Amino acid sequence: MAPMLYKKDISPPSRGVLLTAKGLDVELDFTDIDMATGEHLEADYVEKNPQHTVPMLEDDDLILVDSSAIIIYLASKYCNEDNANMYPDDPKLRALIHHRLFYNCGTLQSLLGQIVRPFFFEGNTTIDEKLIDKANDAYNILEKFLGDREWMVGDNCTIADLALIPSVTSLNVLVPIDEEACPKLLEWIARVEELPYYEANSVGLDDFKAMHEKALAGAEESAE
Ligand SMILES: N[C@@H](CCC(=O)N[C@@H](CS)C(=O)NCC(=O)O)C(=O)O
The missing domain is CATH 1.20.1050.10 (Glutathione S-transferase Yfyf (Class Pi); Chain A, domain 2)
Structure with a gap:
């Protein structure tokens, strides 16, 4: 199963992760989190991410918050000889x-x-x-x-x-x-x-x- 990225395109840190995934040719699944309607404050989201921010990545049992941490994780996991x-x-x-x-x-x-x-x-x-x-x-x-x-x-x-x-x-x-x-x-x-x-x-x-x-x-x- 592809890692799930919780994101909103208007959010600059979400876009940093989207670009990195594209740049490294990593397939992700996406869930849009509408902050205008408070989806980031809903109980099940806050349970996973007490910081209630986007982006958040879920990869099997790993839940990772903060675009910098996510970008480094994707690069560490998915860089290969073509994009080293x-x-x-x-x-x-x-x-x-x-x-x-x-x-x-x-x-x-x-x-x-x-x-x-x-x-x-x-x-x-x-x-x-x-x-x-x-x-x-x-x-x-x-x-x-x-x-x-x-x-x-x-x-x-x-x-x-x-x-x-x-x-x-x-x-x-x-x-x-x-x-x-x-x-x-x-x-x-x-x-x-x-x-x-x-x-x-x-x-x-x-x-x-x-x-x-x-x-x-x-x-x-x-x-x-
Ligand atoms: N340093 C964090 C910043 C994340 C952040 O503040 N995201 C904003 C949207 S751009 C957010 O989710 N704000 C909602 C909140 O703080 O409740 C990252 O790089 O992911």
């Missing part, structure tokens, strides 16, 4: 990949959460200046992670790129990346968009953009 460079054996490259995943979880996802909550759910479409500064700071850091390379770690696309792209492209909807300050970051986004399985991010990103537009329209309406 997505999660290289070299301990130093692996350490850098893990670092980018931790940066995604600790900084980018946390920042997105702080901006998204008031924006999408409380009708407050003015983003706090401090959060805008933090987003620009994060873009500058990512620009430096890239350096003169095309990918976030090493010489090819790895799971680090697949984990980061949903957060970066979603944050870019809310706080646009400054072209002059971060040209390499924008080139990296364009490079990832060329991956044959990029749709695993773009479908949910379109939902995210639609929700952003709806929040802006709602705020305009209530101002009239």
